[in-house]
Structures are given as C-alpha cells and as structure tokens.
Amino acid sequence: MKPVDIDNKMLPELSAVQFKKAVLHEIRCQSGIGLIMVAIYKNPTDFPQTSMPTYVARAWVVKPAGVYAYIHLQYVTQEYETIKDAIPAGMYRVNRSTHDDPHVLETYI
Numbered sequence: 001m002k003p004v005d006i007d008n009k010m011l012p013e014l015s016a017v018q019f020k021k022a023v024l025h026e027i028r029c030q031s032g033i034g035l036i037m038v039a040i041y042k043n044p045t046d047f048p049q050t051s052m053p054t055y056v057a058r059a060w061v062v063k064p065a066g067v068y069a070y071i072h073l074q075y076v077t078q079e080y081e082t083i084k085d086a087i088p089a090g091m092y093r094v095n096r097s098t099h100d101d102p103h104v105l106e107t108y109i
Contacts, residue, residue, distance in 0.1 A: 016085040019075035023059050024088050026071060034061040034069075038091065038108045040083055045103065052078045055105075057086045 014022065027036045041056045043049060059073040075086040091108040100107070 014073070014075050016075055016077075016082065019057060019059075019073060019086045020088050022073045023086075026059060026061065026073070027088070030061050034063040035109060036061055036071075038087060039100075040105045040107070041101070041103045042080075042105050043103060044101075047076075053080070054078060055080055055083045057083055 023036060023038060030036055037060050039058050039060060041058065043054055044056050047054045047056065055077050057075040059071050061069050061071055063069065075083070077083055087108050094107050094109055096104060096106065
C-alpha cells in the first residue's frame with residue numbers, strides 16, 4: 001500500500017475490501033458511543049485534479065451533540081461504479097443535505 005498525504009497525515013491506500021473491513025470494525029468499536037457514516041466525494045479539494053475524476057469514500061463518526069470526527073479511513077478510485085464496493089452491507093444511502101460539502105455525492109449510515 002502506498003501512503004496518501006491528506007492534510008499532512010500519511011494515510012495508507014486501502015482497497016475496497018480493506019476499507020469495508022475497517023469501517024465494520026469502527027462500527028463495532030463505536031457502538032453506543034457514536035454513529036459511523038461514509039461520505040462519497042467526487043474530486044475533493046485535497047486531492048490533485050487530474051483529467052480523470054477521483055472518487056473518495058471517507059469514514060466519519062458522529063458523536064452526541066452532532067460532533068463530526070474524521071477517522072482517517074478512506075478508499076480512493078477513479079471509477080464511480082467501484083466506490084459502492086467499499087460500502088458495507090447494511091449501510092443505507094441518505095440524501096444530500098444543502099449543508100454538505102459541494103463535493104459530497106452521497107452519504108451512507
């Protein structure tokens with residue numbers, strides 16, 4: 001795995017299967033503490049712009065009082081169809097909010 005530099009943090013490049021397993025692990029760990037969600041981004045501003053679109057799945061935990069925390073898990077691909085492979089079974093798509101980052105395509109909880 002090659003690392004990905006996001007906000008000066010070197011993150012490992014995960015496969016869809018590795019991302020899915022890590023998200024399921026976080027769901028178990030956060031049970032009763034917070035809600036895990038996965039946001040799908042298209043061409044997020046912290047990735048270099050290329051001629052091909054970049055899709056990123058990022059895991060977040062929502063804690064009481066609506067505090068969001070990025071848990072430094074992400075899956076990166078250039079094919080939208082494959083990003084769905086990173087979403088664990090049992091997570092459900094929710095509609096975009098007008099308050100979402102403009103690069104968020106969809107979110108799963």
